[in-house]
Amino acid sequence: RPVDRQRWWSLLSARRELRHALRALRHAPWYAAAVIVVLTLGIALATTVFAVVDGVLFKPLPYPQSNELVSLQAGFRAVRGPSGQRPFVSASDAAAWREALPDVRITIFRTSSSARLEETNDAPFGVAEVEPHFFDVIGVRPLMGGFSPDHFDETSSVGATIISYELWQARFDGAADIVGRRVVRGTSSIEIVGILPPGF
Numbered sequence: 001r002p003v004d005r006q007r008w009w010s011l012l013s014a015r016r017e018l019r020h021a022l023r024a025l026r027h028a029p030w031y032a033a034a035v036i037v038v039l040t041l042g043i044a045l046a047t048t049v050f051a052v053v054d055g056v057l058f059k060p061l062p063y064p065q066s067n068e069l070v071s072l073q074a075g076f077r078a079v080r081g082p083s084g085q086r087p088f089v090s091a092s093d094a095a096a097w098r099e100a101l102p103d104v105r106i107t108i109f110r111t112s113s114s115a116r117l118e119e120t121n122d123a124p125f126g127v128a129e130v131e132p133h134f135f136d137v138i139g140v141r142p143l144m145g146g147f148s149p150d151h152f153d154e155t156s157s158v159g160a161t162i163i164s165y166e167l168w169q170a171r172f173d174g175a176a177d178i179v180g181r182r183v184v185r186g187t188s189s190i191e192i193v194g195i196l197p198p199g200f
Helices: 002-027 029-058 091-100 134-138 165-172
Strands: 109-115 125-130 159-163 182-185 188-195
Touching: 002 029, 159 165
Parallel strands: 159 188
Antiparallel strands: 109 125, 182 188
């Protein structure tokens, strides 16, 4: 049939062209190697760029209704502060924002990245100090445990801490009795009161 003949001639032509290309590359090995390297690097670069763009621009944040979340940061207006340092948002700032925006749920948090647990050779990890209603605002609940109003008593000498799922697995081997355990962080004592969901 005509259709089968056309398909057969197309396959035969493609086979001849592939054979010719392989022969040409065999006669010019350096050129072939350069082509293969360039193609490999191009594919790897395109894959990396796509992964970054997809993760940063297209994938939503792992929170319910993430399109409604907005991040605000304080800044210096006239007088510049120390190099690389941002002013902290105080509780009075948050109260003023809540008064000005009564229909918006607002919470504040402060991050650092130099915390260690117990042994000095432990790898440092990030820490965030949060308000009581932090999880209510972002719409995510701890996997285990959680904060209570007593945990935010400023007179307490033990800091209540919810650790990440990854730290729970790596540092404490996923111990089932982790909630309520007290450990040393730097020069202070903390009580682990919960575990965050995986990937939080």
